Amino acid sequence: MDLLETIKDVLKIADQLRDVELKRKLTNVQIECVELAQENAMLREKMLRLEETAATSETMVFHDNVYWAQRNRAPAEGPFCPKCWVDQGKAVPMTEQTHWLCVVCNTDIIMKQPTVTEQDLIPPRESSK
Numbered sequence: 001m002d003l004l005e006t007i008k009d010v011l012k013i014a015d016q017l018r019d020v021e022l023k024r025k026l027t028n029v030q031i032e033c034v035e036l037a038q039e040n041a042m043l044r045e046k047m048l049r050l051e052e053t054a055a056t057s058e059t060m061v062f063h064d065n066v067y068w069a070q071r072n073r074a075p076a077e078g079p080f081c082p083k084c085w086v087d088q089g090k091a092v093p094m095t096e097q098t099h100w101l102c103v104v105c106n107t108d109i110i111m112k113q114p115t116v117t118e119q120d121l122i123p124p125r126e127s128s129k
């Protein structure tokens with residue numbers, strides 16, 4: 001039987017007995033039960049996240065400044081944000097454009113060493129002064 005339901009039933013009995021002290025103490029027990037249930041739910045969620053992180057970390061490899069998930073012999077998945085992975089254990093995929101960008105924390109990683117372009121060869125403008 002559910003503990004909170006049992007407490008409600010006992011509270012009804014205390015009400016019928018008009019025992020104010022018993023009712024007050026049962027109400028405190030009820031509040032503590034709710035708090036324990038909330039803490040339990042939070043801990044379960046945290047445990048699931050840690051299990052997920054542990055399972056993923058076995059497959060995460062770091063190269064080219066980002067993380068990649070290497071599962072079995074399949075091609076590596078990724079890239080994943082190094083900041084989100086190291087700070088919070090979250091495998092956040094990064095968008096792939098000219099840079100890799102994390103949509104959660106905005107970490108911006110340059111994919112390759114920049115090559116010399118014509119724009120790089122233009123001398124800086126002289127000051128107007």
Ligand SMILES: [Zn+2]
Nearest residue numbers: 081084102105
């Ligand atoms: Zn990130």
